[in-house]
Amino acid sequence: MIYIIIQTKVKKMELSRKVSNCKSCIYRSWAFKNLSAEELKIINAKKVEKFYRKGENISTEGDEILSFMYLQNGLVKLYKTEINTKEHILSIAKPQDFIGLLSIFSNTKHIYSTTAIEDSIVCFVDLEIIKKFIKTNGTFAIDFFEKISTVSDSVIKTRIDINTRQLRGRIAYILLFFSKHIYSSIRFNLPISRKEVAELIDMSTENVIRVLSEFRKDNLIQIEGKNIVILDIKRLEKIYALG
Amino acid sequence: MIYIIIQTKVKKMELSRKVSNCKSCIYRSWAFKNLSAEELKIINAKKVEKFYRKGENISTEGDEILSFMYLQNGLVKLYKTEINTKEHILSIAKPQDFIGLLSIFSNTKHIYSTTAIEDSIVCFVDLEIIKKFIKTNGTFAIDFFEKISTVSDSVIKTRIDINTRQLRGRIAYILLFFSKHIYSSIRFNLPISRKEVAELIDMSTENVIRVLSEFRKDNLIQIEGKNIVILDIKRLEKIYALG
DNA sequence: CGCGGCTTTGATGTTCATCAAGTAAAGTGG
């Protein structure tokens, strides 16, 4: 029920296109806390909010980087398309995250693609404005880099965490990730397919399914399609910790 | 012969401790190109240069982050110590690189350790000074973040490159990495042990040796201890490209 | 209502880590 209501609200946003002003939205994120009312006004005037339905592409490898992308609502995957049409998911951005690593400073073109994995609202802020404020507002510069450094470092840490573990540890990781980090609940709807889970934690789709079934048989989780309930979080954490 | 000479020079540096001033050193790095003579003077006054012999530890996980570390000379590995005394190497910094990812903005403590893998000179600049210049010199802020963003993004890209390849592709990667990126020569001395190669590209020591032997038998490389000559770079690149 | 993509399970084969065992090289202390 609640889900339906949110959906409707989001649709309205899509039509109006300028839902929130930055004081009530971006202001909440600590990266922007030290911008003056004046500066927020400038951002607010030139920002564009876009609604993306689940599955819709937001940006693609090779595209010019023109905006800083800030995720207001929803979930977005950051991934790389390999030669053989395979995809490799790097990370999943949640609300209040910025989307797309540091490429915005080191590249002129996106090196990864982004797609909404849940209905999402992305706020595009002209990159030149951000750069201008970095130049003119030193405190903002520090705040901003703290924020994006955290995201970037956590991508690196996650990659290591995943690659040093074997399959059971990886699945435990992904379950704990969605439960703790994304949904703050032991009960949630997996927003991505088994295949995408595989692409995210470097394993085959079949083995994702196999390990999930195994966990179900062991009464670690309850699972029906995308619907997941974590039954024994302590044991799951142990599996993650042991690799 | 030349090697001996450099060695001696480096030893002298160690004794004097303040070899170069920042105008002639850091100035060369484009991250610092927009600092005024005044600002460079401040950095110069408070910087500390330290010499590290091959194998010496520079910083350790858990240490307070007090300085921005800039590698003037040598090679440094950035790694994480796992529970079971195993090490996991994230990246290798070469001269002109900064050492240690973005943690300097997102953490107060180092999350990785660093050790010299060749005799190295590291320049420590008080972190507060860097932060102050980021606040007061907008152009420097942008330059600086361009630089560290590049390093950080390349760590992420490398991790993906390695983890999506199998053993032969990984060894090809590491050989091309040292040849092209570090030494700019098809003939070089591997600065790390087989074990460290294994820790860098996620494989067992035995298999590092096995694949290297295989490459030698296939006339791809010539190898005597740490001494490596790449004989067929085209074929090596193909092995890397195919995974 | 039929087609393609997602999901699931079992069987098979490959890739790779681990174990074992021996040689070479590099420190270390008397």
Added chain:
DNA sequence: CCACTTTACTTGATGAACATCAAAGCCGCG
């Protein structure tokens, strides 16, 4: 400086972990 110890290197054999292949049921969508 030499005997001794430790660490690095190397090869082969074995088994575990995992991907791939195959086949069938399921679900959503045009």
